[in-house]
Amino acid sequence: MHDCTGGGCFLPWMTRHPHPASLTNGREQRTMFRLGKGKGRMHKFVIRGARGSMPACGRDFQRYGGNTTCFSLETDEGFILFDMGTGVVSADAELQQRETLPPIAILFTHFHLDHLIGLPRFGPLYNPNARLTFMGDPNRPDQWRRNLSTFVSSPYWPADLGTSVSAKIFEDLPDTVSPYDICGAKISWCPVFHPQSCLAYKIQGPESTIVIATDHEHRDSRLSERFLEFSRDVDVLIYDAMYLPEEYNLRKGWGHGNWQQGVQLAMESGVGELILTHHDIHRTDNQLDEILECAREFFPSTRMAMENMVLST
């Protein structure tokens, strides 16, 4: 059992929440909030991959899943993917079942391999009827385009992104703090602390808001202050908890967080629900259960990200 009450984990700022945990974890679990109605309604937000750095496989990783970061959001107007880790495979399989492909927008947090490795095998790239819009950091317009075209080309992959038959647009994210309409969803972004930079995203529905922060080390910095405000009062915060607190002490500056930082942030920014993600490749299902138990002692509305977890209306 992981000791969350003493030893290296306990921080003085933490106080136990007076109420018992009321949420349960599990596949197909639905969250309590609604994503909105009417035009631009967001039908379904799915966590496709919750693992960080590398995929994991084996019997100890089956419940939370071993695929790396990818989220999907389907709206009346299209299909949005956040990152292209190996988790995108299940989204690809779903899209293949459809007679008509929706417009697909692909937004990247950054270009480390665990967020990119699913792209070369993504079926719609090679479908002449697919319409894909790639979006990246406006502060690195040449770099993110070059990253994509380099990765999906020789010698890393036999096909070439530029000559694949789908219709593709490469577009910088708007350089504004205001939400931007993508496939009917209102989306904004914020830079966070991570090597080679990384973006967090906020999805704002008419009735609820989700922030995705897959790779983020919350430090005493201007970026962290900005992220705190970015997350203020959101309904759901999906947060990087790759390390245990004792591991984090040895890896400061590596750009990842831990569950205690997630809990602290959730409390300070007043979020409704915290979902911990970017699980370390060696973290077994049982260990993730133990981390969840620890986090819920301080912030009951915590869940662990799990493959195929659905947040929907």
Ligand SMILES: [Zn+2]
């Ligand atoms: Zn990552």
Ligand SMILES: [Zn+2]
């Ligand atoms: Zn990264």
